[in-house]
Amino acid sequence: MLDINDCELIKSIPSDIVHLPRLSCLVLPNWTELPEGIENMKSLHSLRGLDMKSLKCFMGLSELFNLRELHMSIDTSLELPKIDALICFIEKLYNLEYLFISGNPAECEHSQQRSSSNPFEHIERLELQFWRLWRVPKWLCGLHSLRLLKLYVEETSTQDVHLLGKLPSLVHLEFRACEIPDERAMLGTGLFPVLEFLNFWSRKDTTAYLGFEAGAMPSLRTLRIRGSHWGGTVPVGTEHLLHLQEIKVHGVCNNKNTVETLKEVKDAFKQTLLMHPNRPSVEVHHL
Template sequence: MTTAVNYLAQIRSLSMLGQSNWVPSLLEFKFVRVLSLAINGRAEMPVDLTIINQLSQLRYLKVLGIGKSTIIPCQIRGLRLLETLDLSGIFFCSISLEIVDMPRLSHLTVPHGTRLPDRIGKVKSLRTLHGFMLPMDSLEGIIGLGELTALSDLEFSFPNGGCTGLSKAAWMTALSTSLDKLGNLKQLRVNPFDVFKQVVALRADALSSLSPPFRNLELLDLKYGCTFSQVPRWIGHLHSLRELYIGAKRVLEEDVALIGTRLPSLIILSLRILGIPTERIVIGGSTGFLVLSWFWFDCDGMSFLAFEAGAMPALRELELVLDGHEWDKAAPAGLHHLLSLEKITTMRARYGGKRQRLTATGEDDTALIRSVFQEAADTLPTRPEFELSTSQKIRPMEEED
């Protein structure tokens, strides 16, 4: 027995799958540095992981679980050496995330919708921050974001229902001010928060006045978390951007030219336009997009998108999202100018997280969608593959005034 215990104490990396009856044995791995736990969803009792607080050598901790609840020590004070804490796989978690006593914490991922702690600004070592929901009844946590100047990867959401005790203007100003201070960001994602099956996009025009210092940003994902009235001008200053996902009520040809010519490293573009555009968007050889390989266009006015000679010379995949009832029954014009195109995918849209049932009319729309885009693909010189996806893409509801 002594030999077995000594052997377990020498283990530095451990991955475990099971129920709560195996948790006490973790004490035998007292020098473990990397710990990954998958909690069996069939466990009837809450899984108590407060014992983790005694594993003082931990550098990396990841917990996955779909059980009734997972109990984690509120402050994790004993884990002074912890660098990565990933709780993204837990559905129910009692952790209060008083994490200011973890001086080396660099990467923090929490269950989607966990409230951002007011004292988050104290954890200045953070480089990754994922999963938090920004509070709309307090500015302390949002202001604290601006103190995390080492952040390179930030992902957050916001609650549906508006501010409580605060004006929307004050809340947005605080968020804009904090983002203006994060000069080391390389990835920024803003996600909608699903409340009562309603996915709602934040009306984000207040962020159009940003003077973003994150000139090294490589990924910007605002497509479903935010809706702008028009494409913010500051996006044209993000010259290192490789992936852009954005949604706007109005997109002009000059907006697309701004993205195409000012972002020379862009390889992925996802563009969501509300309703039917008021003007055509024409993409040609002078519009840039020289290395773009993947273009996602979410809009019911497909005929308002046109390609001219020299457009997107490296484009290999074109994905089109549409509402079969609102769609203008056309494909984008000039697809034959996309000389590297290998695949066209069409996907139906659904709204607010609710799946639409296909009626007889829906089935007819499906046949029409297949006919229009299959015919377009068949006539192209590159003979790209065509796929009508069986899945549906969520379009968020728009925030009310």
């Protein structure tokens, strides 16, 4: 293992670092561009801090078939054709279990969703919360081993939420959507079968958007809701979340006194959960 993430004196990565054929873990300072020849590091299982800029680096990365963990950044100036090429090359890493991507290329925000005929078969953790996509990618349906997902999209819909709910192994979901539709997303039996942690974040009133039918999210223990304001309601059917232990509501604000509003929100949730068998704890925060 070679960890130089905290080495402030390092100005650039030595070009001969790619000639360490037995190295299994390489942790670099964030936004580090590797020299050419990364494909020589066949033993790498973990690679962190990589800044993807050149197509040659993309191609070399796709030959690291033993890679299990990849943390990388995408330059904000990267053009859409290069982004598509990068995703194509990453898809060749069939043994990848953990993928973290940061960066927000401007062209990627409103690009069309590309389809993937070969989704990651073994991926367990996918963190894209710092890479804003236009909608929920349909290729997520094929990630049957996915346990943790952090996703940020420009727009979502009830159909998109239901798509995420069909992931059979998903335990932890952090989902941020800038825009959500006016109709309520009702979640019922068969969706999110093993989910234990849900953090749903939007500019809109998320308490009015989510709804739970009997049998919904049978394993959910923690529910976190974030929105820009509170419209005076609580999610319909919260009492159906039979294993729920805690609710945290963030981002409550409106024209009323903040302290008064926080109390109103907390009282509304507690009133709804009076008959809940677990009597979940309720926390309400302004931010």
